[in-house]
Amino acid sequence: MTSYSLITLWYERQRYVPGVLAVGFSALLIALQCGLLLGLFSITSIPIDHTQADVWMGAPAVSSVDLGRPIPEGTLARMGALPEIERCEFYLQGFAFWNKPNNGGSELCMVIGSNLSPDSLGKIDKLTPEQCGLLAEEGTVIIDKSDEKKLGVELEKKAEISGYPVRVVSTTRGLPSLAGPYVLCSIATARKCLPVQKDQTPTYVLGRCRNPQDAPKVVKQLNQYKDVLAFTKEEFSLRTRLHWLLRTKAGIALGYAAALGLLVGAVVTSQTLYAATVASLREYAVLRALGIPRWRIAGMVVSESFWIGIIGIALALPATYGLAWAVESCIRVAIVSLPWWLLSSAAAVTLVMALVSGLFALRSLRQIEPAMLLR
Amino acid sequence: MISDSLVMPILQGIHLSRSFGQGETKTTVLYDVSIELFAGQITLLMGPSGSGKSTLLAVLSGLLRPDSGTVMALGHDLWALSDLERERFRLRHCGFIFQGYNLFNALTARQQLEMVVRWGEGASAREARRRAEEMLDLLGLAKKAHLRPSELSGGEKQRVAIGRALIKEPNLCFADEPTSALDWKAGQQVIELLRSAAHDRGAMVLVVAHDARIIEHVDRVIHMEDGRLWQQEESEPVLHTIKQAR
Ligand SMILES: Nc1ncnc2c1ncn2[C@@H]1O[C@H](COP(=O)(O)OP(=O)(O)OP(=O)(O)O)[C@@H](O)[C@H]1O
Ligand SMILES: [Mg+2]
Numbered sequence: 102m103t104s105y106s107l108i109t110l111w112y113e114r115q116r117y118v119p120g121v122l123a124v125g126f127s128a129l130l131i132a133l134q135c136g137l138l139l140g141l142f143s144i145t146s147i148p149i150d151h152t153q154a155d156v157w158m159g160a161p162a163v164s165s166v167d168l169g170r171p172i173p174e175g176t177l178a179r180m181g182a183l184p185e186i187e188r189c190e191f192y193l194q195g196f197a198f199w200n201k202p203n204n205g206g207s208e209l210c211m212v213i214g215s216n217l218s219p220d221s222l223g224k225i226d227k228l229t230p231e232q233c234g235l236l237a238e239e240g241t242v243i244i245d246k247s248d249e250k251k252l253g254v255e256l257e258k259k260a261e262i263s264g265y266p267v268r269v270v271s272t273t274r275g276l277p278s279l280a281g282p283y284v285l286c287s288i289a290t291a292r293k294c295l296p297v298q299k300d301q302t303p304t305y306v307l308g309r310c311r312n313p314q315d316a317p318k319v320v321k322q323l324n325q326y327k328d329v330l331a332f333t334k335e336e337f338s339l340r341t342r343l344h345w346l347l348r349t350k351a352g353i354a355l356g357y358a359a360a361l362g363l364l365v366g367a368v369v370t371s372q373t374l375y376a377a378t379v380a381s382l383r384e385y386a387v388l389r390a391l392g393i394p395r396w397r398i399a400g401m402v403v404s405e406s407f408w409i410g411i412i413g414i415a416l417a418l419p420a421t422y423g424l425a426w427a428v429e430s431c432i433r434v435a436i437v438s439l440p441w442w443l444l445s446s447a448a449a450v451t452l453v454m455a456l457v458s459g460l461f462a463l464r465s466l467r468q469i470e471p472a473m474l475l476r
Numbered sequence: 477m478i479s480d481s482l483v484m485p486i487l488q489g490i491h492l493s494r495s496f497g498q499g500e501t502k503t504t505v506l507y508d509v510s511i512e513l514f515a516g517q518i519t520l521l522m523g524p525s526g527s528g529k530s531t532l533l534a535v536l537s538g539l540l541r542p543d544s545g546t547v548m549a550l551g552h553d554l555w556a557l558s559d560l561e562r563e564r565f566r567l568r569h570c571g572f573i574f575q576g577y578n579l580f581n582a583l584t585a586r587q588q589l590e591m592v593v594r595w596g597e598g599a600s601a602r603e604a605r606r607r608a609e610e611m612l613d614l615l616g617l618a619k620k621a622h623l624r625p626s627e628l629s630g631g632e633k634q635r636v637a638i639g640r641a642l643i644k645e646p647n648l649c650f651a652d653e654p655t656s657a658l659d660w661k662a663g664q665q666v667i668e669l670l671r672s673a674a675h676d677r678g679a680m681v682l683v684v685a686h687d688a689r690i691i692e693h694v695d696r697v698i699h700m701e702d703g704r705l706w707q708q709e710e711s712e713p714v715l716h717t718i719k720q721a722r
Binding site: 105108109111112113381383384386387388389390391392393394397471472474475476 | 530531533534537539540563564565566567568570571572574576578579580581582583587591592595596624637640641644652
């Protein structure tokens with residue numbers, strides 16, 4: 102079946118071009134949209150993805166890294182007591198108001214206070230050792246170059262966070278933010294900037310396992326206590342991105358556009374196959390007269406739809422990368438994220454769409470009537 | 477010696493009637509037609525256009541249900557079978573050739589034949605290929621096996637279509653105007669192939685055609701007019717043929 106359908110596809114390729122393009126277009130649309138959204142929302146999980154911790158432990162019901170609340174101080178010792186844990190440390194994070202200099206108004210920012218030693222678990226990997234050295238002084242912060250304008254400061258300028266004076270000592274590059282600009286500092290500085298962090302409480306306790314594969318086991322043990330919620334790095338990162346996807350309703354827009362793309366693809370593919378089958382109606386009718394079972398012919402149509410799907414996807418793949426590259430070189434930010442699981446899910450969805458189109462095209466087979474050959 | 481089984485018809489139509497339409501527009505195409513056809517014999521069915529030849533062929537071959545009457549084929553009451561059983565019967569026993577060649581544009585001559593063996597009998601690719609090549613050889617198309625319909629002449633295409641009908645080695649072979657689109661030379665080749673299917677393979681072959689020149693190439697001629705058979709040559713040539721075939 103496969104060989105005959107492939108031969109037919111190739112020989113009558115002009116006939117099948119619309120179907121192949123429609124499938125390709127659907128796959129491209131889905132992959133690129135999801136990639137863009139994923140890339141966009143991966144900004145929200147930067148504090149998780151660009152640090153060294155294997156395990157994150159935060160307040161119960163924490164649904165996104167930026168929504169952490171203070172947890173008891175004693176939880177550090179609890180994690181440290183686990184044999185799988187190599188070391189663990191505090192991590193402070195929270196939204197705060199950034200008051201621009203000279204009464205320039207205020208802006209919501211995301212303060213991140215972490216250990217700054219070379220083997221720190223919570224320090225964002227964009228910070229150089231020199232920058233960490235600068236942050237050791239209390240009241241110093243580092244922001245991203247791209248946020249300078251938004252925060253109304255430049256290097257060595259002073260501002261206030263929650264009324265506490267801070268000084269920008271350096272800037273990073275390529276640390277984009279979605280909700281509020283990231284403000285990186287030491288734990289001591291962060292405690293001053295975040296009034297909710299009373300006394301010695303952390304927002305998260307970060308842990309590193311002797312063997313990273315033990316992380317799920319550690320998480321399970323930590324979650325026996327109800328006053329905290331622990332995740333592996335990967336879990337928490339995904340949870341954060343999904344939370345943002347749902348919170349911003351972008352997921353709905355995405356689903357809607359993807360469904361539309363799929364629908365268009367399905368209709369075009371189905372019509373292409375339908376027309377192709379109808380064009381061969383007399384040939385199929387001979388086969389039916391000869392007693393070839395109907396399912397063989399149906400199998401041929403569905404197999405054609407399968408190959409249309411495969412070819413369309415094969416064309417869409419380089420196009421997706423090409424367009425992603427074009428977008429990124431246009432806005433100069435790496436914003437499209439195309440992990441293999443996203444590409445293969447997009448391919449799978451598109452392939453299913455192609456097969457469903459093939460099934461819909463089967464209605465043409467009802468027109469096969471061997472007696473028509475005698476007229 | 478002629479055994480009883482040899483003179484028993486392999487295909488028999490008994491009191492067949494068929495009409496199309498209803499009420500005012502109802503036209504009767506077959507009026508109480510009875511016919512006996514024999515294995516090893518090629519029969520020509522002739523008659524003016526619209527006389528019901530194709531309709532009779534369709535009824536006899538299990539493609540079109542008669543309004544009344546019986547078709548007995550190899551001991552089966554063809555129209556008493558279920559649709560699926562009739563389909564199986566056609567698969568096992570019937571070959572068809574039509575005026576249009578009805579070949580798949582994308583497939584080569586060999587693939588057209590292989591397809592029937594592979595899909596009909598579930599034969600392996602190798603087995604299908606062997607049989608297709610054997611059949612094309614027989615049709616004088618060995619050198620054209622790799623050509624597609626667009627690269628074949630009309631006569632060659634019709635021979636491929638014959639190959640497709642015969643590769644299953646059917647007991648019953650039906651051809652509706654197989655030569656109409658061909659010149660006499662190509663038509664003659666086609667008739668000879670059908671004739672050898674009857675004589676060498678012992679198949680029953682029923683041919684509908686217009687060309688009177690075919691008459692001398694067949695064993696038996698049946699005329700049809702206005703839905704009735706009006707001259708059925710007596711059984712003598714039947715016996716004659718069977719003796720020949722022996
Ligand atoms: N499906 C149908 N519906 C209505 N009328 C039909 C149908 N099929 C055949 N007929 C009529 O039945 C009559 C006989 O048709 P048939 O095709 O059997 O003739 P034929 O002898 O094969 O003619 P020809 O030599 O032109 O092929 C014609 O008048 C035709 O109009
Ligand atoms: Mg006819």
